[in-house]
Amino acid sequence: MAVYGYHRTSTREQHLARGIQEIRQYCKEHEMELKNIFTDQQTGKNFNRPRYTVLVEDVLRSGDILIITELDRLGRNKKDTMEQIRRLQGMGVRLMVLELPTTLMDMSKMDNTMACLMMETINNMMLELYASMAQAEIEKKEKRQREGIEMKKLRGEWDDYGRPAAIGEDAFDAAFSKVIVGEITPTELRKELGLSHTTFYRYRKKYLEKHPEILQSPD
Secondary structure, three states: OOEEEEEEEOOOOOOOHHHHHHHHHHHHHOOOOEEEEEEEEOOOOOOOOHHHHHHHHHHOOOOOEEEEOOHHHHOOOHHHHHHHHHHHHHHOOEEEEOOOHHHHOOHHHOOOHHHHHHHHHHHHHHHHHHHHHHHHHHHHHHHHHHHHHHHHHHOOOHHHOOOOOOOOHHHHHHHHHHHHOOOOOHHHHHHHHOOOHHHHHHHHHHHHHHOOOOOOOOO
16 A cells, blocks of 8 residues: 655746645655655646656556545536546545545545445545535636726726736837927837737826827827
């Protein structure tokens, strides 16, 4: 029997360290020899993850234990997550989820068959419940994102959605001064800066608001 850990974060901006430390601490407190922890920094919507694939297809064997901190670290799509759980069970791998106490109980040591079956049923129900909660959470997040996008569209800010500022305002102001003195046309400057029509004229509007003394648009 070997003990492995798995931890996933959605982006590289999120840190893996907390989950890794939780798994190590649990193993230390329960005198479990942790062989390795596999990590991915990818979406939880599917299981196309390099380290998870290696873990399941090449590393885990019957009788092994796989520890994760929370069920949504395994996956956020309920259907796919439950399929992976059944896959692990079919391989004879015991899944332990630190946030789920029923998964931490070693049912193989229970003498009462009926009690064991009842605990397994409760455990499977809890896993499905938590998988549902993980999916609901990501659906809520996606709904908020869609609503945010719609609000940006209504405010005319869609052009910059999901991207950093195309150019700093100070840099634009310095460049736009060439338009003011007639060195370059607005169209030429827009192409030079690589800005879309909407973004360019939004920056220009801000420039003119800061310089009300300019009474006539340069173009």
